[in-house]
Amino acid sequence: MKLRGILYYSATAGHTADEQSQAGRRLALACIEVLRAAPAGAAPVDPASFEFPPRGKPRCVGGPDFSISHSAPLVACAAVSHGEVGLDVECDASVGRLTLATICDEAERAIAREKGVLHVWLAKEAALKAGGGTIEHIGAVRVFAGGASFRGAHYHEQRLELAGRWPACVMTSEPGVAFEVRCL
Numbered sequence: 085m086k087l088r089g090i091l092y093y094s095a096t097a098g099h100t101a102d103e104q105s106q107a108g109r110r111l112a113l114a115c116i117e118v119l120r121a122a123p124a125g126a127a128p129v130d131p132a133s134f135e136f137p138p139r140g141k142p143r144c145v146g147g148p149d150f151s152i153s154h155s156a157p158l159v160a161c162a163a164v165s166h167g168e169v170g171l172d173v174e175c176d177a178s179v180g181r182l183t184l185a186t187i188c189d190e191a192e193r194a195i196a197r198e199k200g201v202l203h204v205w206l207a208k209e210a211a212l213k214a215g216g217g218t219i220e221h222i223g224a225v226r227v228f229a230g231g232a233s234f235r236g237a238h239y240h241e242q243r244l245e246l247a248g249r250w251p252a253c254v255m256t257s258e259p260g261v262a263f264e265v266r267c268l
C-alpha cells in the first residue's frame with residue numbers, strides 16, 4: 085500500500101475569515117483532485133460532495149481525509165490517501181504560555197522547554213483536528229516525541245516549513261506518509 089500525502093498552501097488568501105475559509109475550500113478541492121488521480125478527461129470532484137459541519141471536521145464524502153488550517157497570511161490543506169490527517173500552521177508565534185501550561189502535563193512541558201511552546205501547540209492542535217475534536221477537548225491530547233494521542237488514537241508527527249518560514253505540523257494515523265508540498 086503506497087501512502088501518499090499532499091499539502092497545498094496559499095500565501096495570498098485574503099484577510100477576512102470568509103476569504104480564508106473560501107481559500108481553504110479551494111485548496112481542499114485541489115488536494116482531493118490530486119489524490120484521487122482520476123484518468124484524463126474524468127469529471128472533476130463535485131464540490132457538493134464536501135461537508136463543512138459547524139465546528140466539526142470537514143470531509144469529502146467517499147473521498148480521502150483532509151484538514152485545513154489558516155493563520156493569516158497563510159491558508160493550507162493537507163490530505164492523505166489512507167487514514168486520518170490533522171494540520172496546524174501558525175504564522176503568529178505568540179501562542180499563550182499560560183494557556184499551554186494549563187493543558188500540558190510534565191512531559192509536554194519538558195518538550196516545550198526544549199523545543200518551544202509553539203512546537204507543542206502545533207502538535208496538540210494538529211492531533212486534535214485529526215481526531216475531529218474541538219478546542220474544548222485539547223486538554224485530552226497528549227504530545228510526545230514524534231507524535232501524539234487523542235481519544236485512543238495514535239498519530240504520527242511530521243514537521244514542515246511553509247513558504248520557507250512558517251512552521252506547520254501534520255499528524256497522520258498512518259506512519260510514514262510521504263507529503264508533497266505545493267504552493268498554489
Ligand SMILES: CC(C)(COP(=O)(O)OP(=O)(O)OC[C@H]1O[C@@H](n2cnc3c(N)ncnc32)[C@H](O)[C@@H]1OP(=O)(O)O)[C@@H](O)C(=O)NCCC(=O)NCCS
Pocket residue numbers: 104105106108136138139140141142151152153154155171172173209212213214215216217218219220
Ligand atoms: C479545531 C479548532 C480548534 C480549530 O481552531 P482554529 O483556531 O480555527 O484553527 P485552524 O485555522 O487551524 O483550523 C480551522 C479549520 O479547521 C477545520 N475544522 C473546524 N472544526 C474542526 C474540527 N472539529 N476538527 C477538525 N477540523 C476542524 C475547518 O476547516 C476550519 O476552517 P474553516 O472553518 O474555514 O473551514 C476549532 O474546532 C475550534 O475550536 N475553534 C475555535 C477557535 C479557537 O478557540 N481556536 C484556538 C486557537 S487559540
